[in-house]
Amino acid sequence: LVGDVRVEEARRLAEIYFERYPEGKRSPEIVTAEPAQHGPRKNIRFLKGARTPLVRIGFHGARMKTKDFYALDVMTMALSLGRSARITQNIINKGLAVEAWAYNPDNRYGGMIVLGGSPNEPDEVKKGNLNTDEKRQAYVNACNTLENTLIAEAEKMKHELVSERELKRIKKLNQREFLDRMRENEELASALATMEVQAGWRYLTDYLKRISEVTPQEIRDVARKYIRIENKTSVYVIPGGKPDRPAQRYTEVRSIGIAGARKIVKPATFHNNSIYPTPVGWKHPLSFDRVPKKIVYPKAQTARIGNTPIFYLADSELPLIDLTILVKAGDVDIDDEKTGLADILSNTIIQGGTQRYSPSELAQVLDENAIRVSISVDEEVSSIHLSVMKEDWEKGLDLLKEILTRPAFDPAVLNVVKEKEIVSLKRQGENAHTVAMREGMIWHFDGHPYGRDPLIGIKTIPSITRDDLTAFMRNYFVPSNIVAAVSGDVTFAEAQAGLKKLLEALPQGRSPERNLNDPKETPSVLALIPKPGQVQSQVVLVLPGFKRTHPAFWKSRLLTDILGGSDSLMYTRLRDDLGLVYSAGFFQTYKWNAGILIGYIGCKGDKTSTAIMETLKIMDSLRKNVPEKDLELKRLDALNSFVFNVDTPAQLVEVYSHYYMRGEPLNTLEKIQDAYRHATRKELRELAAQLFDPSKVQIFIVADKMTRVKTSDGTERTLQEDLQSLAKRIGFPYREIALR
Template sequence: MTLADATLVAPRSAALAAAASPAKANAVVSARGIEAWHVESPVVPLIALAFTFEGGAAQDPAGKSGATQMLARLLDEGAGPHESDAFQEQLAARAIELSFHAGPDAIGGSLKTLVAHADEAIGLLALALAQPRFDPAAIERVRGQMLAGLRYQQNDPGVLASRRFFAEAYPDHPYGRPSAGTIESVSSITRDDLVALHARLMSRTRVKVAAVGAIDADALARALDRAFGDLGEGGPLAVVPETRLAGLGRRLVVDLDVPQSVIRFGTHGVAWRDPDFIPAYVLNHVLGGGAFTSRLFQEVREKRGLAYSVGTSLVSHRASAMTWGYTATKNERVAECLTVIQDEIARLTGDGPSDDELQKAKDYLTGSYALGFDTSTKIAHQLVQIAFEGLGMDYIARRNGLIAAVTQDDIRRAARRTLGDGRLLVVAAGRPTDI
């Protein structure tokens, strides 16, 4: 696989920050107007495609949460003339990897195939996208799998804490509904719901595509029209209103008879498209995103032994963003654990990281970036996500330079916008004795 500028240079110099990125992507537009970001690499006879359509679980019909996830799981359960078993046999016989997934704002998937089987792979992808069968037997099988998962999760403290957290963070908003649905909502989804949702979401005008591997621009243009050209323009998407995290300062308990409480906590964030995202990303690495080096890991686990794991991440949706965190500790130590977390947030907001902490965070984030591009599939997924976010085809080349240029002033500004006054929405699933 071709990687440009893979050798790291002096990490302490913003001007010389390495662009650990795949070979330069080019735009390919098919005869029917479908665009893909393309990285040609003939080293291995493989082709990887990633694609995403605007509109995900936030578009689930009222009372039918889980519908988009069910749709994604049914796209390869029979298509065109092939029933489910026959379709899967077609994939397996040629070692074609095809999968679909759904998130809050998008539904998408990926395809990986040997060049020798590219024609068959593209044909099967086209059928899955444009002509899914939605056979009753397949629907009931997938419904049964989803319901079994939901029943299993009824006593999972991590799932219960996360569901309650998002319900409280986004009340009366699509992001507050569980994307996997509930037992009641999944049970109520009909074939007509799935057909209508498919017609609305699968739009050739709202798809982002990335292709990486041993395929040239002309062949890719033809493949794009075969794979996506039979799709319609889709239906109108429901407006997902802009929102901010609710419930800051609240501590809520999901009562569960377990010896350890699972904790979810969060506060405001900035979206990936926001100019302050990169400073917030570096700040988050210092706070809780840096695995063994983060402040929360050192203070919560290493110094006090309160938890086995603790961390934070930035969550970026189309209509909201948050800084989201997790940990788990003994019921009797929940209050102590939360105090340590909030103290570290306050200290980081008030004083900022040390110059050494900031530099180490930037060194790690720039130096490790190439690890996300070590396979064709990873490159394709990175490119399609960047396209979906509207960050520009040159973002990968610019990204390390943006991180290297982050200053203490940038960090303080990001801290004010995200960590703010330090108030958190906290949900603990268990039986904490002291909150």
């Protein structure tokens, strides 16, 4: 139990509701001894429809709380924790793999060290003209090469002592990660509960001490003890070709959910019918009425440094300081011929070093000081995040200034990042949900930057240069185009003094004006993207919604939650009542110049048309009537859970900076609660009439078009034929889009 509650109150409630029950006896814990492994094992699986080869290598390890476990933790941290970790520097940054890592997971009964990753696309696959068997073998060879590379990196730990400098870096980074787990109530409660089951909650109280006691010799000893060929199990997942076994039968495992709660009728009396005595103060669980209070959030202190607004909230609970800088610059400000520049910039600006620090030197100095810094260029806003220990505030700002004003974009790193991005785009087609969403956005925002096809980047990324990246930053990363937010164990005066130096070092002047028109309305469609071997259909439905600036935006969010939130009308009807889907929902989101309603259905292939048709019926029903009970349940859910939307001062001050940048009122959090409290059935029904027009829906389905579907008259046809029939029935044009 973590949060704004006193121990005495928690104890009082525990005594009322739990003390009367007999303690009982703990079940005996019998652990079956695992037979010793006497040689390496390898398993290769061929996954039809996959595009990403995967490698996993496991070594039997040590169980939690043993001396060896802590040493193995530090060993895997040396390999994989932080920007300067060995695997990151020697494998990822050198372009030897798309992904690589090491991990020593917590295990109550027995340990396992895991090395993993994904190899680069083999050269022979890039060239094409391979038959199925040749392609599969090329991927197997690539996985084998990556396995050998990962093991070679781990093998070094058996022969070389970790330096004191590296060990100090690892321990400080680990301390920082440990502090981060303490920041949010939910995460701390989860950690305490998990540790209690695995090793006892007190494991957390001495974990840092035990890690601090690990020596270089102990790391070498556990590497020699556990990183042995006869102790190894390797697994490869290989794309393409026929599966090595038939597809598993699709089954639904269903249980009563929260939706069932709406069917519970309150008893006539709230007497305790238990065989145990009723304590003083006891109340029946169904007697409680939730009456959520309006949350009033603390206002941030504000100031301006030149043309840059600053938001600040103090937080001295932990010795940490967080800085967020928002830049009005994103993918929408980039021309089509430079598609991919946003991702390349995001992934190279830190990894590529600076004019003062080489890539490896910058990684090392950031890790040695446990400084977290990230720069992300997203669709409409770029976000710069800096998080430091209190004593490293000035040092963190100096390093951020170096990164923003003197980036090197190291050519070798730039080439590696571009290659990884191209590989990632080419592999996108294996994720059916990603494909459905991508094609939905391309259609819905046709001709607008919001609808730009990300796969254009496969052609444009190779031509992106260091000069392109530098020019983007020089043009847009200027103080007049920035909003900053600071929170943590720092005074407002200290925060302003540090930020003033940073902002004065940036290029001055004004950024280019953003001239972004509202997207035009696009027609309805039912589009199938055929994906052979796809057992479960992935369906995305898209509708135009309200902009965030629309006065009814938050009420329409409540309406959408009734339609497709957790335990919503859609989920209850499609899953609980009819058993058609394993997942279904609808949610409201937004761009700066557009609102969007997005639906999702995941179902067995032969139920696709039925699930879509039922969804359209539910949408149409809300245009006639919004059920009162569902509205009240969703209203209470929204208001009771509202406190979790913004959980820390760092999150709150960042929210204020986003509101300011978008031109929204700073009291928007209060306005949202008011909208939820005062929304009426009549208002929501009128909104549903505007928004939930089944004739305007755009439907995108990724599925195996040859899936057999039984019709109502008992005959069979393919899913392709079934969807064509559905499109005709609802009056939609039918399209097929090639899987990419």
